[in-house]
Structure formats: C-alpha cells, structure tokens
Amino acid sequence: MRTNLVRPLGGTITLFMYMSCAAVNVFAQAPASGTSIAAKLQSAGVIDAYFPEVVLEVATALTKAAPEQWRGVQVNQAHRAGWLNIYTIDARRLPDDGLLDNEGVPNFTPDNLRGGALAHEDSGTIFLNTAMSKRLAAATSMTQNKVQPDITAAIATVDAVGLDAARKYWDPAALSVDTPANQRTGWLLRGVLAFVLAHEMGHLRIGHAQFEEPDRLRLKLTPRQQDERRACPELVEKEARQRQKVELAADLSGVTLLGAQCRIGNDGQLRHSIYMLGTGWYFLASLSDKLIEMGRNTDSAVIAKALRAKLGSQLYEQVIAAQARETRRGAVALAFPLSHPPDTARMQAIENALKSTPCGGGGLDSTGAQMLDMFRAQMCRSLISQESGR
Amino acid sequence: MMRIVTASLHSLAALTLLAPVLLLAQPTSSSPDEARFREIYQRQYNAVKGVASDMVVMELRDRIELVASRGSQVGAASNDRRVRGFESALLQGLQAAHCQGATATAARPSPAVIEKVNSAATAQRLRTESADVAEVSALAQRLLDSQPRERWCALKSLDDIR
Numbered sequence: 001m002r003t004n005l006v007r008p009l010g011g012t013i014t015l016f017m018y019m020s021c022a023a024v025n026v027f028a029q030a031p032a033s034g035t036s037i038a039a040k041l042q043s044a045g046v047i048d049a050y051f052p053e054v055v056l057e058v059a060t061a062l063t064k065a066a067p068e069q070w071r072g073v074q075v076n077q078a079h080r081a082g083w084l085n086i087y088t089i090d091a092r093r094l095p096d097d098g099l100l101d102n103e104g105v106p107n108f109t110p111d112n113l114r115g116g117a118l119a120h121e122d123s124g125t126i127f128l129n130t131a132m133s134k135r136l137a138a139a140t141s142m143t144q145n146k147v148q149p150d151i152t153a154a155i156a157t158v159d160a161v162g163l164d165a166a167r168k169y170w171d172p173a174a175l176s177v178d179t180p181a182n183q184r185t186g187w188l189l190r191g192v193l194a195f196v197l198a199h200e201m202g203h204l205r206i207g208h209a210q211f212e213e214p215d216r217l218r219l220k221l222t223p224r225q226q227d228e229r230r231a232c233p234e235l236v237e238k239e240a241r242q243r244q245k246v247e248l249a250a251d252l253s254g255v256t257l258l259g260a261q262c263r264i265g266n267d268g269q270l271r272h273s274i275y276m277l278g279t280g281w282y283f284l285a286s287l288s289d290k291l292i293e294m295g296r297n298t299d300s301a302v303i304a305k306a307l308r309a310k311l312g313s314q315l316y317e318q319v320i321a322a323q324a325r326e327t328r329r330g331a332v333a334l335a336f337p338l339s340h341p342p343d344t345a346r347m348q349a350i351e352n353a354l355k356s357t358p359c360g361g362g363g364l365d366s367t368g369a370q371m372l373d374m375f376r377a378q379m380c381r382s383l384i385s386q387e388s389g390r
Numbered sequence: 391m392m393r394i395v396t397a398s399l400h401s402l403a404a405l406t407l408l409a410p411v412l413l414l415a416q417p418t419s420s421s422p423d424e425a426r427f428r429e430i431y432q433r434q435y436n437a438v439k440g441v442a443s444d445m446v447v448m449e450l451r452d453r454i455e456l457v458a459s460r461g462s463q464v465g466a467a468s469n470d471r472r473v474r475g476f477e478s479a480l481l482q483g484l485q486a487a488h489c490q491g492a493t494a495t496a497a498r499p500s501p502a503v504i505e506k507v508n509s510a511a512t513a514q515r516l517r518t519e520s521a522d523v524a525e526v527s528a529l530a531q532r533l534l535d536s537q538p539r540e541r542w543c544a545l546k547s548l549d550d551i552r
Binding site: 096097098101106107109111112113114115116117118119120121195196199200203215218219220221223226236237239240243246250286289293297325327334337338339340 | 437438441442444445448449452453455456458459460461462463464465466467468469470472515517547549
C-alpha cells in the first residue's frame with residue numbers, strides 16, 4: 001500500500017513550481033507591516049523552494065499535535081501572526097551582514113545558519129537552510145544507492161566535491177523518480193525534517209526560556225585538560241549551561257509533537273515510525289559532522305585510524321588530512337559544543353521523553369550515551385579533584 | 391533499517407568516546423549603559439585575577455564561541471574558524487596599538503582595547519552585545535597585563551601565551 005508518506009521525496013515538479021509562483025505572488029501583494037521578513041527574503045533572492053510541499057506536509061502533521069498553538073502553517077508566504085511561518089532559504093546566498101537585523105532577527109548570516117535551521121521566537125518564524133537540506137539529501141541518497149554506504153563517508157564526499165557537483169543526488173527531479181532507494185531516502189529525509197521542525201517548533205513553544213546557573217569553576221589546566229573540561233558542565237561558562245538547557249527544553253517540547261503522531265490520522269503509525277527513523281538519522285549525520293571536525297583537530301592516532309577506516313585513504317586525505325588545523329586544540333570540545341548538549345545526551349533525553357508520549361519510545365538506543373556519560377563523569381571528577389586551582 | 395541506524399549510532403558514539411562593537415564604537419540611540427558596562431567589565435576583570443594566562447585565553451575563546459553560536463538552532467555547527475579569526479584579528483589590533491611606540495593608557499576599561507575588540511568582532515561579523523564587549527575587553531586587558539611588552543609584541547598567536 002502506498003500513501004503520500006511512502007512516495008519518494010518530492011511529489012510533482014508541477015506542485016513545486018506552483019508553490020514557488022504562489023510565494024512570489026503573495027510577496028508582491030504583501031503589506032509592508034507584518035511581512036517585512038518575507039519581503040526582505042524575497043528581494044534579497046534567498047528564498048529557495050526546495051520541496052516546500054514536503055515541508056508543509058510535515059509541519060502540518062506536527063501542528064496537529066498542538067492545535068491550540070498555531071492557526072495554520074505556511075511555507076514561503078507573507079508572514080501571518082498566529083501562524084507557523086516557515087521560510088526555506090539558501091543561506092549561501094545571504095549577505096555577510098545580518099539581512100534581518102532590522103526585523104529583529106539577529107545573526108541571520110550564512111555562518112549562523114550552518115546548523116540547518118533557526119527559529120525566531122518573537123515572530124513565530126522558522127528558517128530552514130536548504131543548503132544543509134541538500135547536503136544531507138545528497139549524502140542520504142548516496143547511502144541508499146550504495147554509492148557511499150557509510151553516512152560519514154557520504155557527507156565527507158559531498159563536502160569534498162561540493163554541493164553543485166553533487167546535484168544529481170539532491171535534485172528534486174532525480175529524487176522524485178519512484179525507486180526503492182528514493183523511497184528510503186524520502187523516509188529518512190522526511191523524518192529528519194520532522195525532527196528539525198519539531199525542535200524549532202519547540203523553541204517557538206517555550207519562547208525565551210531562562211535558566212539560572214552558578215558561575216563556572218576556574219582551575220589550572222594543561223592544554224589537554226582544557227580540551228577535556230568542555231565535557232564538564234562545572235568548568236564551562238554559565239551562559240553555555242543556560243543555553244544547553246534551553247536547547248534541551250526545545251528538544252523535549254518537540255518530542256511532545258513527535259510522540260503524538262501515531263494517533264493523528266489513518267497513517268499515524270507509519271508517520272510516527274518514519275519520524276523516529278529520521279530522528280535517529282539526524283543524530284547519525286550530526287555525529288558524523290562532529291567526527292569529521294574532530295579528525296581535523298586532533299593528533300589522536302586512534303581517531304585518525306578509525307576515520308581512515310570509515311572514509312578510505314583517499315577521502316581521508318582529502319577531507320581530513322588536507323584540512324587539518326595548524327594548531328590542533330583537541331577533539332573533546334567538538335563533541336561537547338557550548339551551545340547544545342552533546343548529541344548522545346540529547347538522544348538519551350529524547351528517548352526517555354518519548355517513552356512518556358502516547359506513541360511510546362522511538363527506538364533510539366542510548367546505551368552508548370550512558371556509557372559515554374559514565375566516562376565523562378569520571379573524567380570530570382578527576383579534573384575537578386586535582387585541586388590545582390587558583 | 392532502524393537497526394542499521396542504531397548500529398551506526400552506536401559506532402559513532404563509541405568513536406566519540408575515544409576522544410576523550412560595535413555597540414560601543416557605534417553610538418546609537420540604544421547605546422549601552424556605561425555604568426553597567428563598567429560593572430560587567432570590572433567583575434570579569436576581577437574574576438580572572440590570578441588565573442593563568444592560557445586559561446584566560448581559553449575563556450576568551452569560549453566567550454567568542456558563545457557569541458558566534460547565538461540563535462535558536464537545531465544543532466551546533468563548529469565556529470572554530472570564526473573564533474580563530476577573531477583572536478588573530480584581536481592580537482594584530484592590540485599589537486598595532488601597543489607595539490608601535492604608543493604608551494599604554496592606564497584607564498580601565500581602556501578605550502583602545504575596547505576598540506580593538508569591536509574591530510575584531512566586526513571582521514568576523516560577530517554580533518556582540520554590550521556585555522560581551524565588556525567581558526572580552528576585560529579578558530584581553532588581563533592578557534595584555536600578563537605579558538611583558540616585548541613578549542606581547544613578539545606573539546604570533548594567542549596559542550603562544552603560557
């Protein structure tokens with residue numbers, strides 16, 4: 001049985017073009033007041049209608065889990081208060097200065113959209129960076145077509161050749177051809193999109209949350225310990241801990257949207273399964289990104305060996321060795337970013353929260369996360385107990 | 391397929407186990423409250439008093455990374471390039487200000503240091519808030535104070551500060 005969920009990602013090119021044209025028409029008629037975000041995006045030429053119908057479909061399904069929150073969903077349309085406003089933009093086309101500074105959206109730059117998506121709480125807007133969507137689409141397609149079966153290697157390959165050269169792997173027309181590989185690619189990417197949107201919708205739901213945190217501990221650390229301390233909350237900046245809590249809260253708010261999908265509509269069970277699959281795929285890609293960055297920033301022979309085995313020698317040389325940092329400050333900090341909880345901790349928290357939702361656990365295995373946390377706690381205890389502080 | 395994703399997640403998680411202002415320079419209608427700026431500056435300046443210089447560098451990097459990563463994003467992207475760009479621009483700016491004959495001002499916060507912090511932030515398109523500039527200026531001042539002038543002027547990178 002085929003439903004609209006199991007068709008290859010994309011739908012028809014006709015619909016795709018219709019959505020693009022519809023967006024242009026609405027912008028032309030948009031009043032200046034509440035729609036300056038849309039108008040500016042349009043005039044700057046950064047709107048990129050990459051599978052807008054899929055974005056609309058997934059976002060609409062998620063809003064049904066919180067019907068009191070939004071009156072509706074729109075993609076690449078003039079901004080409407082009370083609605084979930086989503087814009088798909090190619091961040092590579094953004095100017096380096098903040099395009100939406102005057103609209104109250106700070107940091108709207110190519111650099112700040114590399115995370116893939118950005119929510120603006122005050123206007124109820126989500127921006128999806130299509131450059132990152134295409135990157136993951138290409139890498140996913142490569143894995144499903146066995147061009148590059150390992151996701152880390154596939155991502156590295158896309159980065160090595162560049163997005164334009166990898167076009168045949170993310171092109172809507174190519175992905176819309178009905179093949180088993182495209183179907184699997186479609187499921188995975190729909191699921192990833194569901195998690196990304198659910199997280200950003202979580203930000204919109206919780207608003208500007210605030211968390212109080214104590215000041216950091218300051219110790220005398222060796223360069224290696226300076227890298228390691230990033231895994232220890234006590235040793236990082238207060239703002240980092242506050243922001244990690246906000247991100248975790250957004251994840252958990254998003255979980256309530258994801259975890260209700262099995263009860264929404266006749267295809268709810270299937271949709272829920274796809275969204276859970278994609279959530280795992282999102283973190284797999286995220287861990288891959290970090291692993292590649294770690295390889296460039298560490299002298300660890302163990303990591304080098306593991307990456308070489310994963311990527312193959314040629315790709316390793318191209319993506320890791322050739323782009324290695326002159327001064328390698330260590331790999332731990334990259335696995336423990338200041339702005340977000342580590343991926344493994346997020347997965348663990350998400351899986352735990354999913355268990356309390358109507359649809360139950362998502363099958364995200366957090367055994368590895370538990371083991372990582374044990375090692376992390378042990379390392380932090382050792383760092384803090386050395387009593388070589390100021 | 392879920393089993394494949396889970397197995398891959400396991401494998402990646404295991405791998406990670408192995409790795410153990412422009413606000414002041416640009417007077418605007420919402421220019422920062424000077425008293426609050428001074429208070430934040432002073433608090434940070436005192437907080438790192440006696441802290442080893444390389445640890446102050448580490449704090450400075452953390453602060454810049456936090457500035458660079460602001461926003462409600464779904465995932466963390468590496469800002470290493472911008473952090474390195476900032477510290478390089480800051481070092482060059484401070485060397486230009488302090489190593490070419492001019493005598494360092496005793497004023498705290500030093501307008502010259504604030505200006506260089508703002509310039510470095512602009513160069514990396516970092517959107518700093520007044521509190522960020524105050525904290526980073528305090529950290530930069532501590533670094534300046536910690537190094538003899540000849541040594542500071544010979545630095546190639548903040549990595550060389552020990």
